Amino acid sequence: MSHSTRIPVVLATVVGCVLLGNTALAKPAAERETYKEVIIPILRGKCYQCHSDAAENPSGKKKIKGKLELTSIASIKKGGDEDVAAVPGNVDESLMIERIKLAHDDDDHMPPDGKPQIAPHELKILEWWISASLPEGKSLKDSGAPAEVIAAAGKVPSDEEVKKTLAKAASQTGADTAKLAEARKALEDVMTKVSESFPNAIGFVSQQDSDLTFTAVSMRKDFKDEHIAKLVPVNGGLVDVNLGSTSITDAGVAGLSKMPKLKKLWLNGTQVTDNGLDAIKGLGELEYLNLYGTQVTDAGLKKLVGLKNLKKLYLWQTKVTPGAVEEFKKSMKDCDVNLGISVQ
Ligand code: HEC
Structure with a gap:
């Protein structure tokens, strides 16, 4: 292949990523760092609002339900009131997976009914991550993730995108509350x-x-x-x-x-x-x-x-x-x- 054909292809890819505004596309899924770039965006989007301190909480307020923090591997291993959230290498013994898989109308189901739920591709990633003993500091590929997990990770937005989406939702709620207060006033x-x-x-x-x-x-x-x-x-x-x-x-x-x-x-x-x-x-x-x-x-x-x-x-x-x-x-x-x- 000559250089003259390769450059436009590379350029088209870069332009495509920028146009889509999708930073997840900037890096192939297999290269994403397992904990920080795949697991955290999932947990931030679906769990942090009730299981994190003020600094990481999308609401800006500390909420640590069931005394469980899900914002670090150490806190996940430490667990909450009932048990550790994840047992490295043992999906079946991991409370967070058990709770996610409970029927939606079960009081213990996580996230609680009515809140944004864990999607099947996200569950697949979380289950693999626990079975692989909670790897971090390495890419998915280097952590030995199978092809189906890498494919699933391709659908996970970047942590920056998740933060942006949550901030937008929070300001929307804030704006709605302010509008209502104004209308009532x-x-x-x-x-x-x-x-x-x-x-x-x-x-x-x-x-x-x-x-x-x-x-x-x-x-x-x-x-x-x-x-x-x-x-x-x-x-x-x-x-x-x-x-x-x-x-x-x-x-x-x-x-x-x-x-x-x-x-x-x-x-x-x-x-x-x-x-x-x-x-x-x-x-x-x-x-x-x-x-x-x-x-x-x-x-x-x-x-x-x-x-x-x-x-x-x-x-x-x-x-x-x-x-x-x-x-x-x-x-x-x-x-x-x-x-x-x-x-x-
Ligand atoms: C809207 C709030 C909310 C969200 C979102 C939420 N949880 Fe919870 N979670 C709770 C509450 C409340 C409890 C405590 C009551 C209970 O044990 O069911 C709890 C308890 C738990 C427990 C039991 C802790 C223990 O040891 O007692 C686990 C595990 C858990 N959540 C996992 C998750 C996971 C994983 C997510 C995200 C996929 C999540 N939760 C999202 C509210 C939430």
């Missing part, structure tokens, strides 16, 4: 205002989001159509609204069309009629609608066709007929319609 003033008119009626659905719930149940008949206007500043955040047994009529219900995130709505025991349902037919997120004890008829039910997320509809003691429900169900198969105990 932004709602504080308007929520205080609403609370002045309706004490204890508004709140967050959960700690994990900025969705709002409103209930007028304790005000009962004192809650009237004109009060809906007071909710305008929080319209965009409301997901649950309970107006059951209030004095609300079709005029007040019209205001609900401005609550695009509404998922659950109680209008049971109110004066609402078919006309009021015009405001509801556009609420695409609606999952639950309670019209129990209202004047709604078959014509009103027809208006609800098209609410593609509707799963529960209560029509007990309304003027809706079983025949109309049957017709409704033809296009609303996922919606569970409750016409009361006598029918169904």
Whole structure:
């Protein structure tokens, strides 16, 4: 082969690696140092978050669960509460492998269910590493790794890449937390205002989001159509609204069309009629609608066709007929319609 053809090939390989941004490709898998460049990236990605001190922990916080550190060969051999994590030369006696291989729903399974799991090619490498008595300071080839282990190692990202990926994930979580705190903070003033008119009626659905719930149940008949206007500043955040047994009529219900995130709505025991349902037919997120004890008829039910997320509809003691429900169900198969105990 002449030099003129060889150089472009080498160049193409180098450029390819740079373009892929994959430092793992920079070195053939067989040349990677066994412990630092193959084992550590696996354990850092899947175990360090719960089994390392602050310096190595992706969260930046010390977490040494089961008193087991997995950040050095010495600590792996030392083990945790129950046993050593790995017995050099004996895979079957090695607790870390035993835990990884347990069924996912077993409480002792590692990593715990729901966390990023060890992939089959990673397990193959870990098992070989333990059976070879935890080699370090040598390349995979010089440690005697078989071809299938070397092939598996080719899929393991470099330690630098793992660090980068983990840092990105951590900053994403941080950003999400900050965003949520901001969204909740932004709602504080308007929520205080609403609370002045309706004490204890508004709140967050959960700690994990900025969705709002409103209930007028304790005000009962004192809650009237004109009060809906007071909710305008929080319209965009409301997901649950309970107006059951209030004095609300079709005029007040019209205001609900401005609550695009509404998922659950109680209008049971109110004066609402078919006309009021015009405001509801556009609420695409609606999952639950309670019209129990209202004047709604078959014509009103027809208006609800098209609410593609509707799963529960209560029509007990309304003027809706079983025949109309049957017709409704033809296009609303996922919606569970409750016409009361006598029918169904
Ligand atoms: C999300 C947290 C979390 C992750 C990730 C995690 N573990 Fe654990 N691990 C725990 C907890 C909690 C315990 C202690 C309770 C128990 O023994 O199950 C534990 C205990 C262990 C033990 C028993 C230690 C002893 O001697 O008692 C081993 C071995 C172990 N983990 C291995 C691993 C390995 C290997 C990984 C990565 C493949 C891993 N863990 C990832 C949370 C985690």
